[in-house]
Amino acid sequence: MTITPDQIAQAGIVGAGGAGFPTHVKLSGKADTVVINAAECEPLLHKDKELIRCRTEQFVEGLAVAMQLVGAKRGIVGLKRKYREVADVLRPKLARSMTIAPLDDIYPSGDEFVLVYETLGRVIPPGGIPLAVGAVVLNVETVCNVAAAPTTSVVEKFVSVAGDVKHPCTVRVPVGAPLSVCVQAAGGVTIADPAYVLGGVMMGDIETDLTKPVTKTTGGIIVLPQDHFVVSRKLWDWQRTARVGRAACDQCSFCTELCPRNLLGHPIEPHRAMRSLGFNLSAQSDTPGTVFCCECNLCSYYSCPEDLDPKNVCTENKRRLFAAKTRWENPPFRPERPDRLMKDRKTPTSRLIQRIGLAGYLNKGPLDDKLVSVTSVEIPLKQHIGAPCVATVKVGDQVQVGQPVGVRPLTGGKPALGADVHASISGTVKQVGNDSIRIVCS
Numbered sequence: 149m150t151i152t153p154d155q156i157a158q159a160g161i162v163g164a165g166g167a168g169f170p171t172h173v174k175l176s177g178k179a180d181t182v183v184i185n186a187a188e189c190e191p192l193l194h195k196d197k198e199l200i201r202c203r204t205e206q207f208v209e210g211l212a213v214a215m216q217l218v219g220a221k222r223g224i225v226g227l228k229r230k231y232r233e234v235a236d237v238l239r240p241k242l243a244r245s246m247t248i249a250p251l252d253d254i255y256p257s258g259d260e261f262v263l264v265y266e267t268l269g270r271v272i273p274p275g276g277i278p279l280a281v282g283a284v285v286l287n288v289e290t291v292c293n294v295a296a297a298p299t300t301s302v303v304e305k306f307v308s309v310a311g312d313v314k315h316p317c318t319v320r321v322p323v324g325a326p327l328s329v330c331v332q333a334a335g336g337v338t339i340a341d342p343a344y345v346l347g348g349v350m351m352g353d354i355e356t357d358l359t360k361p362v363t364k365t366t367g368g369i370i371v372l373p374q375d376h377f378v379v380s381r382k383l384w385d386w387q388r389t390a391r392v393g394r395a396a397c398d399q400c401s402f403c404t405e406l407c408p409r410n411l412l413g414h415p416i417e418p419h420r421a422m423r424s425l426g427f428n429l430s431a432q433s434d435t436p437g438t439v440f441c442c443e444c445n446l447c448s449y450y451s452c453p454e455d456l457d458p459k460n461v462c463t464e465n466k467r468r469l470f471a472a473k474t475r476w477e478n479p480p481f482r483p484e485r486p487d488r489l490m491k492d493r494k495t496p497t498s499r500l501i502q503r504i505g506l507a508g509y510l511n512k513g514p515l516d517d518k519l520v521s522v523t524s525v526e527i528p529l530k531q532h533i534g535a536p537c538v539a540t541v542k543v544g545d546q547v548q549v550g551q552p553v554g555v556r557p558l559t560g561g562k563p564a565l566g567a568d569v570h571a572s573i574s575g576t577v578k579q580v581g582n583d584s585i586r587i588v589c590s
């Protein structure tokens with residue numbers, strides 16, 4: 149099937165597993181390999197492997213389209229070795245140019261730098277993108293959306309709901325549905341003091357307002373007690389991170405020794421960022437390698453024996469460097485390093501789950517394939533990297549599922565970086581705001 153980048157943009161397809169980079173832009177490059185990120189390394193998330201299992205043909209078709217668009221001769225699906233039954237379903241459907249790369253059950257195998265190394269043996273340079281080593285990396289749900297682009301826009305989202313809910317599962321909801329609907333679809337919470345982590349427990353953030361909408365990039369909702377280790381760590385403020393770090397860091401450097409980006413040979417050393425706390429993170433003490441931190445939180449939640457927060461020290465350091473427009477030209481890079489060190493320093497997900505207090509939770513998320521029904525949705529005009537969309541509807545308009553309600557603005561006569569947004573239910577436009585459009589079933 150021939151699908152064009154324009155169709156992909158008009159279908160509103162963005163990276164469904166991360167920051168929402170517009171997929172048509174990614175697929176406008178040239179690469180020898182398309183790598184599918186099915187690693188899903190965040191504990192308790194399962195939607196990607198569930199999609200491969202339940203949408204196998206669509207997934208393979210989307211991979212074929214992506215390979216054709218970028219001119220890739222091969223497609224590699226990075227899937228954890230432990231998901232044998234999913235690999236058994238997928239393998240017979242793959243074309244000869246497609247293979248499965250069995251991944252160790254480690255964190256963060258879904259970081260695209262780690263994934264590209266694990267699947268291709270290539271090391272992306274610091275600050276680079278997979279294209280720099282001839283690869284395009286796509287998420288499972290993204291390629292499923294690519295396959296559907298000629299007929300279906302992105303109006304549904306798959307979300308893993310886990311933790312303290314009655315039935316941990318993966319739900320299928322309209323884009324723009326309230327987050328609370330996902331939790332209800334998983335049977336509701338089972339504790340009196342729930343906190344909600346949006347995304348994954350390692351890299352996600354606490355969300356207190358469940359009336360907010362599911363977006364094209366929402367991947368998971370994890371319900372945990374307010375006093376859970378993960379929740380309390382995410383609520384630390386900068387003053388506490390800096391005060392405790394300054395007082396207690398003994399420069400053991402475990403955070404650096406296990407840092408996945410450091411293991412790839414990138415010049416990031418979180419223990420040095422911690423040392424800079426003693427100098428109040430002044431401009432002179434900023435450690436430039438922090439710009440290469442992927443914010444995986446491994447150092448803060450797992451590696452540090454003192455339970456300190458090097459990740460947020462790196463993040464703060466990075467923020468200051470960006471604000472000062474400080475760039476590190478030609479950073480040192482040791483691409484031979486992972487071959488020597490990576491194998492013995494991988495962090496097993498099972499140990500991580502123990503360490504951060506998730507061992508008691510059901511680590512399964514079967515897909516409930518019935519679309520959750522809602523009576524109203526809020527469609528954000530910006531669900532992607534790039535410019536917000538411009539609304540194309542007004543209050544009182546009747547809209548149908550899949551109809552564009554916001555399009556990319558024009559810059560210099562061409563659509564700006566972004567992806568169009570669509571009505572995810574049929575109904576009446578009730579509100580058109582600066583940030584979103586509300587649609588209510590008629």
Ligand code: SF4
Binds near residue numbers: 422451452457
């Ligand atoms: S692991 Fe902890 S104590 Fe050791 S250097 Fe890193 S932040 Fe400091």
Ligand code: SF4
Binds near residue numbers: 410418443448462
């Ligand atoms: S969060 Fe920590 S472990 Fe992860 S990349 Fe940054 S410094 Fe390394």
